[in-house]
Amino acid sequence: MTPDLVGDLESPDYASHDRAAHGPYTPVFTGDVKRELDELLTHYPTKMAALLPALWIVQRVHGWVSEEGMAEVAGLLELTPAYVKGVVTFYTMYHQHPVGKYFIQVCTTSPCGICGAEDVVKALVRDTNTGELGLTSPDGRFTVIEVECLGACGFATPVMVNEEFIESMTPDKVPELLARLP
Amino acid sequence: MGYPHHPNPRETTVLSKHFGEADARTLDGWKKRGGYKALEKALGMQPAEIVNIVKESGLRGRGGAGFPTGMKWSFMKPGDGKPHYLCCNADESEPGTFKDRELMRWTPHALVEGCAIGAYAIGAETAYVYIRGEFTEPLHWMEQAVKEAYAAGIIGKNAMGSGKRIDVHVHKGAGAYICGEETALMESLEGRRGNPRIKPPFPAVSGVFGMPTTINNVETLIAAAPILMNGADWYKKMSLSNPKSTGTKLFSVCGNVQRPGTYEVVMGFPFKEFLYDLCGGPLHGRKFKAVIPGGASVPIQTMDEAEGTLMDYEGFVAGGSMLGSGGVIVIDDAQPMVTVIARLARFFAHESCGQCTQCREGTAWTTKILERIRDGEGTVEDLDTLLDIGEQMTGKTICVLSDSCAVPVISGIKKFRGEFEALIQGRRFHPVTAAVA
Numbered sequence: 241m242t243p244d245l246v247g248d249l250e251s252p253d254y255a256s257h258d259r260a261a262h263g264p265y266t267p268v269f270t271g272d273v274k275r276e277l278d279e280l281l282t283h284y285p286t287k288m289a290a291l292l293p294a295l296w297i298v299q300r301v302h303g304w305v306s307e308e309g310m311a312e313v314a315g316l317l318e319l320t321p322a323y324v325k326g327v328v329t330f331y332t333m334y335h336q337h338p339v340g341k342y343f344i345q346v347c348t349t350s351p352c353g354i355c356g357a358e359d360v361v362k363a364l365v366r367d368t369n370t371g372e373l374g375l376t377s378p379d380g381r382f383t384v385i386e387v388e389c390l391g392a393c394g395f396a397t398p399v400m401v402n403e404e405f406i407e408s409m410t411p412d413k414v415p416e417l418l419a420r421l422p
Numbered sequence: 423m424g425y426p427h428h429p430n431p432r433e434t435t436v437l438s439k440h441f442g443e444a445d446a447r448t449l450d451g452w453k454k455r456g457g458y459k460a461l462e463k464a465l466g467m468q469p470a471e472i473v474n475i476v477k478e479s480g481l482r483g484r485g486g487a488g489f490p491t492g493m494k495w496s497f498m499k500p501g502d503g504k505p506h507y508l509c510c511n512a513d514e515s516e517p518g519t520f521k522d523r524e525l526m527r528w529t530p531h532a533l534v535e536g537c538a539i540g541a542y543a544i545g546a547e548t549a550y551v552y553i554r555g556e557f558t559e560p561l562h563w564m565e566q567a568v569k570e571a572y573a574a575g576i577i578g579k580n581a582m583g584s585g586k587r588i589d590v591h592v593h594k595g596a597g598a599y600i601c602g603e604e605t606a607l608m609e610s611l612e613g614r615r616g617n618p619r620i621k622p623p624f625p626a627v628s629g630v631f632g633m634p635t636t637i638n639n640v641e642t643l644i645a646a647a648p649i650l651m652n653g654a655d656w657y658k659k660m661s662l663s664n665p666k667s668t669g670t671k672l673f674s675v676c677g678n679v680q681r682p683g684t685y686e687v688v689m690g691f692p693f694k695e696f697l698y699d700l701c702g703g704p705l706h707g708r709k710f711k712a713v714i715p716g717g718a719s720v721p722i723q724t725m726d727e728a729e730g731t732l733m734d735y736e737g738f739v740a741g742g743s744m745l746g747s748g749g750v751i752v753i754d755d756a757q758p759m760v761t762v763i764a765r766l767a768r769f770f771a772h773e774s775c776g777q778c779t780q781c782r783e784g785t786a787w788t789t790k791i792l793e794r795i796r797d798g799e800g801t802v803e804d805l806d807t808l809l810d811i812g813e814q815m816t817g818k819t820i821c822v823l824s825d826s827c828a829v830p831v832i833s834g835i836k837k838f839r840g841e842f843e844a845l846i847q848g849r850r851f852h853p854v855t856a857a858v859a
Contacts, residue, residue: 283591285505285631291613292596296555317613330615330775333555333597345556349517350718350765351676354757388599388769389517389718390556393676393749394683403558 265308268301269294269316277316287317291327295334304335332387340376340383342421344368345400346409347390355396356410361386363411364399367418381421427683430700434660436648436670437641438686441528447563449570452531458576460647464539465584469500472543476646478654480661480668485511485602485639486717486747488735491646497626498544498634506546507630509611509637510537512553512560513595513602516717517769518749521672522640524684526553526560529644530567536643538577538588539650544636547587552607554595564592599773603821604637606775617775618821641672663690667734671748675701678708678754693731693741697752708754712838716746718766719826721833722759742833758851759838763830764792770827781824784815788831800846805835 269277276297280290294317298309310324317324328334335343344364348357361384365373368382376383392398395407399417406417429435445451452458464472477492498506510533514522526533537549553561568590571577581588593611595601601610605619608630629635649657649669661668667689673696676682680702687696697703697710704710713728714720721743723731731741738745753762771785788811791804812828819825835842841851 283589283593286612288613289611289631292610293594295596296594319613327613327615331555331596331598333595348765349769350762351518351751353765354677354753354762387556388772389515391514391520391523391554393518393520393751394674395520396676396682400556400558405556405558 265306265312267312268298268309269312273297273301288319291317291319291324292331295324295328299334304338338376340370341381342383342401344382344384345387345390346384347388347392347396347398348386349389349393351389351393352396352398357397359411360397360399360409360414363414367414382418427681430685432691432695432700433686434670434688435686437525437529437532437644437672438684441524441684443528446529447527447531447567449531449567449574449576452529452567456651457531458535458582460650461535461538461542461576462582463650464542465582465586469543469545472539472646472650475654476543476649479649479657480654480666481642481645481649481657482667482735483639484641484645484671484748486516486719488745491638491642494626494636494638495540495544497624498546498636500545502634505548505631505633506544507633507635508537508541508544508546508549509604509607509630509635510540510549510551510640510643511602511604511607511637512551512557512564512640513607514557514640514747515554515599515602515773516719516747516749517766518676518714518751519674519717519747520676521674521684521748523557523560524674525640525644525672526557527563530560530563531571532644532647533564533640534567534571534577534590536640536646537590538581539646540636540638540643541588541590542581542586543646546636548589548591550611550630551590551592552595552601552611553592554601555597561592561594568592598775599769600775600821600823603823606821607637608635615775617777618823620820645669660688661690661734662688663732664734664736667736671733671745673733673748673750675750675752677750677752678705678710678757679703679752680705687733689734690737691733693733693737694729696733697728697750701752704752704754708756710752711755711757712753712759714743714749714751714753714830715741716744717749718751718769719822719829720744720746721829722763722837724837758796758845759834759841760792760796760845760851763834764789764796766830767792767827770823774823774827778819778824780815780818781827784811784824785827787811788815788827792831795842795845798845798848798850800842802846804846805839805842808832809835 294313311321314321314324370377390398399406399409440446473495481491482488541549598616600606601616606616610616625635713723727742767789771789774785776782812832815824815828
């Protein structure tokens with residue numbers, strides 16, 4: 241969103257992600273998935289309004305939103321790829337690069353910050369072997385990032401592992417969490 | 423901390439009555455609890471009658487601004503030949519606030535019903551519930567509830583056999599605090615970057631897809647059903663202090679407190695008793711130092727201010743802050759205020775959409791200075807610079823995100839100046855009492 245004016249405020253370094261390892265792009269919107277999009281389009285008076293949901297579908301299928309994915313969505317919704325990229329880059333939840341099998345987000349905004357969120361982050365970075373925030377572990381299993389307010393402040397510290405929302409995480413519970421991930 | 427808690431006898435559970443009852447999430451369970459009776463009643467009334475009852479009840483927006491709901495609904499002119507839209511703002515992202523999350527995960531049908539009533543009252547056939555992308559569990563329950571309601575004919579092209587079409591669609595956000603700002607929410611819903619729009623035109627004139635639109639918070643819409651069932655007078659009587667603040671309000675409590683969670687009290691409840699009695703007071707061996715009572719965007723209160731406050735729109739203003747979204751962040755004496763405030767500023771810098779210079783530059787600049795002070799590298803001039811930037815960030819931008827960043831900074835420096843100065847003068851922060859793990 242805002243350009244990087246405050247040091248490490250913004251995008252982590254994704255240099256370690258190997259895009260080539262993910263192979264050639266396969267279209268997302270065929271068969272049932274195309275029908276899912278067609279149904280979505282009935283919810284809105286414009287095609288453009290289905291953009292965010294369509295991007296979610298791309299991420300669900302491929303794990304991230306590549307330029308090819310953006311182009312496919314652009315074609316279906318009669319938008320330009322550049323426009324779609326402009327939207328993708330605005331929102332923090334679309335991955336513009338491949339991420340680990342388990343994408344772990346830890347809330348560290350003030351209400352969680354005063355309840356020890358930093359220690360949860362440290363434990364996660366250490367135990368996942370990712371080395372630093374935003375990087376993926378060498379085995380490709382984990383990516384850990386800090387995230388702004390997850391909206392569960394009474395359950396500090398909330399952590400998201402992919403779609404799973406976990407409340408009241410503490411450093412002690414980190415090994416147990418990681419151990420149960422297949 | 424376990425959840426949901428048993429309601430304290432001093433709570434008044436109208437909206438939170440069924441929190442923790444898994445069965446209430448299903449259509450059958452919700453109907454057993456009197457669900458959809460209010461919608462049935464509403465569909466037998468004229469839309470204008472509903473608007474009048476809500477106006478009469480004194481219900482005000484629960485998302486932060488506190489605008490009278492009935493009046494907002496009355497801005498939607500019937501018979502203008504245009505499609506009308508209702509947007510439910512479920513993009514709850516204000517740090518400290520998690521009441522809508524609880525409402526949606528425990529009582530999703532209450533929101534479907536509230537949306538249907540609201541849509542009917544403003545002459546809309548379509549309601550969108552814009553839920554932030556991180557709320558995977560509330561999203562799941564809302565999608566489930568909408569599906570069940572369609573299958574039962576409660577919503578759809580002939581809602582409850584009324585001949586009226588009411589569609590409710592759940593729309594998933596993708597990670598942007600700013601989309602909780604109503605015009606940014608509409609932009610996002612249209613498939614754009616979430617940049618707030620200049621007002622006027624106001625949403626009631628030109629909202630989502632350029633059509634007349636009303637945007638209401640989750641809690642506001644859910645409150646409409648009990649108001650219709652029990653009458654405006656019943657709601658109006660729930661007011662302990664100022665007659666301009668009526669009904670019950672959900673407060674979500676977090677931070678350094680014994681019992682964080684969501685509490686529902688009648689407007690005007692004494693804040694001191696709320697913090698010490700309902701929420702259980704400070705953690706063992708610590709003392710409360712400050713409270714941010716309405717989400718990160720409202721002024722920080724000292725304990726003196728907080729303990730004399732009555733919990734309603736006017737009461738919080740009199741106590742040096744605002745009711746905001748009802749997200750109560752409690753900060754104790756083991757927390758350095760500069761760290762807390764610097765982290766809030768970083769939040770706003772991260773979430774600025776970048777359209778307006780004052781906000782884009784101001785939030786980042788403020789963060790840099792605060793973090794410098796936090797790290798013991800601040801100078802005496804820094805405090806004046808922060809106050810100056812704060813002033814330049816207030817009232818000069820398209821939306822209030824910029825102002826929201828300045829608020830905790832300005833109020834923090836004003837009320838806790840000593841802590842800033844101590845760090846600048848090279849003294850480390852020492853908690854007043856020993857920190858308890």
